[in-house]
Amino acid sequence: MKTILTEHQISLTIQRLAYQILENNINLDDTVVIGMQPRGIFLSDKIVLALKNILQRQQVNYGLLDITFYRDDIRRGLLIPNKTDINFSIENKKVILIDDVLYTGRTIRAALDALLDFGRPEKVELCVLIDRRFSRELPIQPDYTGRVIDAMVTQKVKVRWKEKDEATEVIITE
Amino acid sequence: MxxxxxxxxxxxxxxxxxxxxxxxxxxxxxxxxxxxxxxxxxxxxxxxxxxxxxxxxxxxxxxxxxxxxxxxxxxxxxxxxxxxxxxxxxxxxxxxxxxxxxxxxxxxxxxxxxxxxxxxxxxxxxxxxxxxxxxHPTQALLDAFSIEDATGGLEGKKIAIVGDIMHSRVALSNIYLLTKMGAEVTVVGPPTLIPKYLAEAFNVRVSYNIKETLEWCDVANVLRIQLERQNQPLFSSLREYNLAYGISRKLLDGLSKKIVIMHPGPINRGVELDSDVADGHESIILQQVxxxxxxxxxxxxxxxxxxxxxx
Structure with a gap:
């Protein structure tokens, strides 16, 4: 087991990701943020908080998306859904999709399908904390990346959050 | 899981x-x-x-x-x-x-x-x-879901099942489900439409007094009189059933609290439920559907x- 990012590094990265999102979306008026259930929402919560602090505004359109019903491996074992909560229209909006780790790309593929059932966004961008870039099974790339990791398929990269696990850190295990 | x-x-x-x-x-x-x-x-x-x-x-x-x-x-x-x-x-x-x-x-x-x-x-x-x-398990499940929506939960809730208990698969599934989930159940109806050993077989109360039971309950699940399953007369007429066990506006307005009215459909209007109750603000019949x-x-x-x- 090896720690790749500590809690302090993660909080710096989250600040940077928030600023990078704002570079491309100056005031967030036509932008919505969607966190991916179940583990992307810890990151999206923090990015949304950072966006609010930087812009000094209370209101950011922020929703949660669960993709259980859209997965392509649904017959390999029963998957229990989490809550989806998108209480605004994404029609013609710019959507920032946020997840913790981008690995095979299959989750994001399912998320794009799910998202389209809510309307037709103008554009969808992807923001992840960890990009395992040599493990992709679909042509999907992030627009905002916390850290790129070239791990072997046998290795596991885990993002842990204080709210759910014992500590906030990114670790790699054999 | x-x-x-x-x-x-x-x-x-x-x-x-x-x-x-x-x-x-x-x-x-x-x-x-x-x-x-x-x-x-x-x-x-x-x-x-x-x-x-x-x-x-x-x-x-x-x-x-x-x-x-x-x-x-x-x-x-x-x-x-x-x-x-x-x-x-x-x-x-x-x-x-x-x-x-x-x-x-x-x-x-x-x-x-x-x-x-x-x-x-x-x-x-x-x-x-x-x-x-x-x-009729999916009916009981959707009834439970609707009760949770209307009252916030199942445990400890007081549910009355009203009417033709004898011929109702909805009643039996509801009794199984509600007692498993910790709700209290009272069945109420004419003695001829309630199986004799129901109270012994299940953890439910049996009552023959509609007003008392409605006063007790949070939710009343009113069942259809299933004439097609009755091969002998079990009450003298539909009109008499309505007068004795039908739920009317007057009956509901006489209660000290507001209760929720459910019905699995199809409704015999004017028999087990009067129209102004079926369409009234207590009714969640269409939400059930x-x-x-x-x-x-x-x-x-x-x-x-x-x-x-x-x-």
Missing amino acids: KLSTPHLLGIKDLQSHDIRLILDTARQFKEVLQRPIKKVPSLRDITIVNLFFENSTRTRISFELAERRLSADVLNFTAGASSVSKGETMLDTVNNILSMKVDMVVLRHSASGAPHFLAKHISAAIVNAGDGINE ENGVAVRMAVLYLLADRGEAGN
């Missing part, structure tokens, strides 16, 4: 955690049904046949909509327009349909135990959509997971 049974034959076979899982999953499907595109691809590799050997409007349409909202392929079968009228047995009919690679069977039959019989002979997942006077689709989606979704489903 998964269901502890491969079929949904009755609430009797379910554990309380199964019921919780179905209701929680249904809540996610209810959210799906609020979306602009009310459809998910979860069961696009599954074929479901709706076998209805007995008439139905609500349940059949609700199941079919649930199946289509899950992207399943749907076959509809009604006994009247089939080879059953030429004398084919139910098992032969089902086996013929299953040999065309069907994964799940939704069965409605006038004989109690028909889905249990089928479950012994076929490998496809079976959902009981009502068998005779035995059980709406919730039915989400609950049936949850049941089908959870049962479709069988590794390689069907045969």
